[in-house]
Amino acid sequence: MSEAGFGAPTRRQLLTAVGKIGGTAALYQLMTTMGHAAETQFSGPPNLSGARKGASVIVLGAGLAGMLAAYELTKAGYKVQILEYQQRAGGRNWSLYGGDTYTDLSGATQHVKFAPGNYLNPGPWRIPHHHRTLLHYCKAFGVKLEPFIQYNHNSFVHHEKAFGGTPQRFKALAADFEGNVAELLAKSIDQKALDQALTKEDREKLLEALREWGMLDADMKYAKNLKSSSHRGYDRPPGGGVPGAPTPSDPFAFGEVLDSHIFTNMAFFMNDEMQTTMFQPVGGMGMIGKGFQKQVGQMITHGAKVSKVMQDASGVTVTYTDMPANMVRTAKADYCVCTIPLGILNQIDINVKPAKKAAIGAVPYSGQVKIGLEMKRRFWEEDEAIYGGHSFTSQDIALVSYPNYNYFQDGPAVLLGSFANGIGAYKLAGMTPEQRIEAALAQGSVFHPESYRKEFLSGASVAWHRNPWTLGCCARWTEEMRAAHYQTLVEVDDRIVLAGEHASYIGCWMEGALLSSLDAITRLHKRALEA
Amino acid sequence: MSEAGFGAPTRRQLLTAVGKIGGTAALYQLMTTMGHAAETQFSGPPNLSGARKGASVIVLGAGLAGMLAAYELTKAGYKVQILEYQQRAGGRNWSLYGGDTYTDLSGATQHVKFAPGNYLNPGPWRIPHHHRTLLHYCKAFGVKLEPFIQYNHNSFVHHEKAFGGTPQRFKALAADFEGNVAELLAKSIDQKALDQALTKEDREKLLEALREWGMLDADMKYAKNLKSSSHRGYDRPPGGGVPGAPTPSDPFAFGEVLDSHIFTNMAFFMNDEMQTTMFQPVGGMGMIGKGFQKQVGQMITHGAKVSKVMQDASGVTVTYTDMPANMVRTAKADYCVCTIPLGILNQIDINVKPAKKAAIGAVPYSGQVKIGLEMKRRFWEEDEAIYGGHSFTSQDIALVSYPNYNYFQDGPAVLLGSFANGIGAYKLAGMTPEQRIEAALAQGSVFHPESYRKEFLSGASVAWHRNPWTLGCCARWTEEMRAAHYQTLVEVDDRIVLAGEHASYIGCWMEGALLSSLDAITRLHKRALEA
Known part of the structure; x- marks a missing residue:
């Protein structure tokens, strides 16, 4: 293939040629090398030609x-x-709106009272960008999608064994985890512990990387200063005019940061099914x-x-x-x-x-429990600057997730008060709908102690192990x-x-x-x- | 304040009391301890009472x-x-639409030819969730906002000195950076290099954290397997039915990962002004x-x-x-x-x-250069599953950013072909508008070699150092x-x-x-x- 005259092949031509010669494996290999690995097994609608008439x-x-x-x-x-x-x-693609009722195997019937437009998605609730089959048919069938906010640096992380049970912002914990990891690895390099594992050149590159990624100071320390605060948050944020100058915040003790299990949340966001960009249908998953x-x-x-x-x-x-x-x-x-x-x-x-x-x-099937809580106002937005995303907790409810529609609006909004799994889900599933809501309010209050109960209007829950038509979630x-x-x-x-x-x-x-x-x-x- | 009888104070009551007694510094300190540090100097519209009549x-x-x-x-x-x-x-809050013209200090006049609804934001283009003043007045003045996709795991990172100039997905580079850092730090702990820096208990907690965060295997290695692939991407992704099983991908050589400067991009996303959630006005920043x-x-x-x-x-x-x-x-x-x-x-x-x-x-004022490129179709979405966010490059254009509106739609769309800064911006500012577009097409093609020139329709650019009414960007x-x-x-x-x-x-x-x-x-x- 000459570079002169007729030009180089396009990437697609090249890939097609390799696919024909070397098969799928060679094709994937080449695409990976080119930074374009396939992200899906979807290759378009199926070709089902030749069906027998009347079959x-x-x-x-x-x-x-x-x-x-x-x-x-x-x-x-x-x-x-x-x-x-x-x-x-x-099926499990389903939204509960005000006026809907739901009866589960316990015989309990819930009458959903949400305001018009608000909903709970008991089953699926978010769509990864690489779920190409679903995205293809959503477009083909005219289902309008909007962004689902997955990654929110400003939401909370709560662990019962860290910070005396006080939630902290994701950004502060993540910044402190990265800063400490960077400082410790730099120290190891300094102590020649990695001289065999890395070339001298890579050690130097790595030190530069750790300084920049971990917000280390000139002494390769993660310390209280405006640099680390620009990741973890300031004590006094920058502003305008005379009082404009920011002041730095104190990093947390590393032991507490580890106790918060922030690394679990950081890894969660890197999971291929959780990576951004994500979507949701306008008006509810249903x-x-x-x-x-x-x-x-x-x-x-x-x-x-x-x-x-x-x-x-x-x-x-x-x-x-x-x-x-x-x-x-x-x-x-x-x-x-x-x-x-x-x-x-x-x-x-x-x-x-x-x-x-x-x-x-x-x-076996999992038995997730989802609980929707309608609140009088968006206190998570108005008071805490949290727009979408999740606050995570070690309690049974596992998380509180904030709605990704009608941001900034006045009036009632539904947040997801629980997406419980495992033991927590078993405990919540064993409760009456009223008890579940009480548990969700009690546990979710850890994030929003002032507002959670005060602003609560009504709730609805689905415990999938008690669902009559699936006997489980998935x-x-x-x-x-x-x-x-x-x-x-x-x-x-x-x-x-x-x-x-x-x-x-x-x-x-x-x-x-x-x-x-x-x-x-x-x-x-x-x-x-x-x- | 008694816990019996009249109940404990609400958090807000407590904060107000502390603020009155200890002043702002004590208040910030307490709020930080409670995981609720202020994120803004905005405390509502100003109180300007008592103005002299007729002033x-x-x-x-x-x-x-x-x-x-x-x-x-x-x-x-x-x-x-x-x-x-x-x-x-x-002022600099401004969008260029089809039909607009712009003349800069060089005398060159550009006639913008974008399709209806498409735009370039030459100045500001994204709003952090903690910019409370702006969000307050947007709501007060009826400006509708929608999410700005900042963090996109699936966009590209390109560095001229890494991977022979081939861009790679952010997720793959970030996963490999984290995996290697985790493995090296675990190795250091194993070699007792950090016995003085960390207690035994914290060393054990840290090893657990590194295994989970860095996707290390049972031997504390970051290796080719389905675990690391669930962060960096698979060779063959999981699917359905008979061919459903995924196959793992090969991690990159760590030296190349460092050469890609992925740590710069990772740190960028942790910067407080870049943290999610972000917003943009519906219809353009203007x-x-x-x-x-x-x-x-x-x-x-x-x-x-x-x-x-x-x-x-x-x-x-x-x-x-x-x-x-x-x-x-x-x-x-x-x-x-x-x-x-x-x-x-x-x-x-x-x-x-x-x-x-x-x-x-x-x-001094900075001289950013922004270039909008209208493309016939959303090939970044359709071919690469990139919805919003940025692909970063070491070239002058600095990045290509994908539009955060009208996802999945057919027809022309405008992407940001450059948000250049520093030397790159000086070089682009010195060009004619036509030369800038040519440079943006040449450099941006690195991410989308098949489509970038083929799908190009028209472009517009603003070099802020040549802007008549500011003589610079900021x-x-x-x-x-x-x-x-x-x-x-x-x-x-x-x-x-x-x-x-x-x-x-x-x-x-x-x-x-x-x-x-x-x-x-x-x-x-x-x-x-x-x-």
């Missing part, structure tokens, strides 16, 4: 995986029917489910409680209770895409291979389970294929559900062509 | 400082007139100037070129050329708030103390200059007081201009009451 598919579940399967299979020429337990499409529903709504039979899925040489027969009519009915098709969460599916009579049944029964695979069951779970079993976040490596994310769905229907289509 | 003020300059002074002085009862050189209010103008527009005489500011016992007389009429006129008032940038003011005949004249002449004080001149510059000189970002410790930011203005008029009002 039919039953999709079980009108969540995102099921609706995407129905949408793409219909486009390809299949006749599709969706059976859905709920009266609503979207707008995505509604966007998908607009495409396939006419295929959905709501109120259908599936009890049996049988396949034989002639097709798949699904037995379900038509709950509104209280009638048992059957539906038949050539193939079935089953997106029912595993905890529910495990209770349904389905004739797939024993190994797949074992896989269905093997994967699949939590371990490495051992993956090795034993994953490929069995996802493989096409004659006429049936499973799809959903549980059939992906992006568990608990909508992107996993969608990529799983695209892969499942691509393989099912291939199976259908071979029939 | 008058001339404000020079209809930028934000001048318009805020006029607004608050008028509210207090003063009779206010504003003289402004330009036909537009807002909407703020327009919002202020709505309040005081009727007081502004446009096209007024001030040549002389004289004060005596009877008042202040300002001589100016009414440029549209080509007439020399005078305006008189009791007092004067002068917000004219120092490089211009230094050329105006003004009878203030010699020390203040020296101060006016002492402060004041750049050194510590020595502050010591010699700052208090002299800001003090009331009989009937005249200066205001603007140059009269603040938040130089180059709108907040500095506003805080300076509030402080200046508060002191001028006090002076007027004493008269």
Whole structure:
């Protein structure tokens, strides 16, 4: 390829050529070297050409995986029917608004009282920039997105064992962690502890880096001065006119900084699923489910409680209770895409291979608890200059997250008073809705002691282990389970294929559900062509 | 204060009490201890009660400082007139839209050709969450704000001396920097180099922190595995169905990571003026100037070129050329708030103390260069999953910044092709507008080699050193200059007081201009009451 005459190849031409010659692995290798590694397995809508005329598919579940399967299979020429337990499409993609009610397995019914426009997203609530499948279909289906503020230097971090239980600003703790790490590493270099690990040249470069990154002074110390304060915050901030000069703040004792576990939060923000930029739909996460529903709504039979899925040489027969009519009915098709969460599916009579049944029964589900609290005013913005993002705590509620819409507005706003996981979630799930709100107010008050109870209006909560249509939030695979069951779970079993976040490596994310769905229907289509 | 009976004091009650007893210093100290340090010198609109009926003020300059002074002085009862050189209010708060023209000191006129809704902000472009004065008046004046995406893990970092000049993703470089720093510090602890600096307990806590923060493996190494890849990016990202499993990526050589100067970018994001959350006005930064103008527009005489500011016992007389009429006129008032940038003011005949004249002449102005490039489509979003934020480079343009509005939309979009400073800015300022665009295209192509030139439509640039009404972008004080001149510059000189970002410790930011203005008029009002 000559540089003269016809010009150098474009990067895309080069990548295409390498992909053709060396395959995917070589392509990824080259893209990484060029700083453009792929960030997604999404490569556009599936190519399902050649479907046999009249071939039919039953999709079980009108969540995102099921609706995407129905949408793409219909486009390809299949006749599709969706059976859905709920009266609503979207599945875990869902927002609770004022006027909504929610009844969980405990029998407790909550009447949501939020002001118009305010909402709680009980399930998914944020979209990473690299979840290209979801972003693609949001655009295709007209779902408007707005930024989700993930990283907020000014929010709080609270740990019961640090600072006598007083929360501190993320920025102050992070700056002190970095400053101390930089100072200690510089000291080690000074003491020649790393002479074998690093060349002299790299040691010098590293010292320069540590001084700049860690805000060290001329003596390579992280000290109280305006330099460190420009990261951690000032005692008196800079201003204008006569009193304009700032004064520095005291760094915290490093032991306390370590006790705050700030490094956990710092690492959290570097996690690929948590990295910025993130998005949310305008009007609540449930707008995505509604966007998908607009495409396939006419295929959905709501109120259908599936009890049996049988396949034989002639097709798949699904037995379900038509709950509104209280009638048992059957539906038949050539193939079935089953997106029912595993905890529910495990209770349904389905004739797939024993190994797949074992896989269905093997994967535990997490039980996150989300609590929405409507407050009279945005005291976190007005009093604390916190706009979106999260304040983290070692308490059961795990965090308080601030709304990413209607900033600066007067009137009520809903914050997320808990996104609990693990033990904390079990404890909150065991409570009544009223007790959960009381716990959220008691624990969240640590961040906003003056306002939290005073400004509280009403709340709503969803404990996913008590959710009737999922029995949990999402699949939590371990490495051992993956090795034993994953490929069995996802493989096409004659006429049936499973799809959903549980059939992906992006568990608990909508992107996993969608990529799983695209892969499942691509393989099912291939199976259908071979029939 | 009893805990029984009448309850504990609220935090605000406690703070108020401490403030009354111990003064501001004690209050700041306590607030810091409580994790709630003040982040601003703004404490609400000024209290200017008791103004003498009929007292008058001339404000020079209809930028934000001048318009805020006029607004608050008028509210207090003063009779206010504003003289402004330009036909537009807002000063450096300014957006260039399609249809606008701009002529600089070189005589070159640019005709901006951007599509409707697209813009370049030549001056300020982002608002920190702790710039409370600006946020207060934006709300008061109905200026709608939206998030400005500052921190983007997925944007690029380019350094000419690293990776053979290939840009890499911020996340990969930052992850590798942190991972290597963590591994080296853990090694130092292992080699007992820090036994004197840290207690045994803190060493153990620190090792735990380093493992978690730096994504170290069980051997405390930063290595190629899925753990490090979850921060730096995968070779093959996780997906759904059969091919769902991810594969890890290779960390970069640490020497190259250091050569990329990623630590500079990491420190940048921790700078208090750069910390998230940030905002921008919907529709361009110039909407703020327009919002202020709505309040005081009727007081502004446009096209007024001030040549002389004289004060005596009877008042202040300002001589100016009414440029549209080509007439020399005078305006008189009791007092004067002068917000004219120092490089211009230094050329105006003004009878203030010699020390203040020296101060006016002492402060150099920076000469940033901004270049807007309109592209046919959002290839940075569509091809690279970059939504807002900045790609940094060691080249003259310094960065490419991506628009924070109309994400996902089809059609043309304007990105910031340069925000040059220092030497780079001098070089770009010396070029014609056409040459600047060529330089921006040539240098910015490093990030988007396939698309940058191909998708380019039109551009516009502002080199602040060539700007006729400021002769520079903003004041750049050194510590020595502050010591010699700052208090002299800001003090009331009989009937005249200066205001603007140059009269603040938040130089180059709108907040500095506003805080300076509030402080200046508060002191001028006090002076007027004493008269």
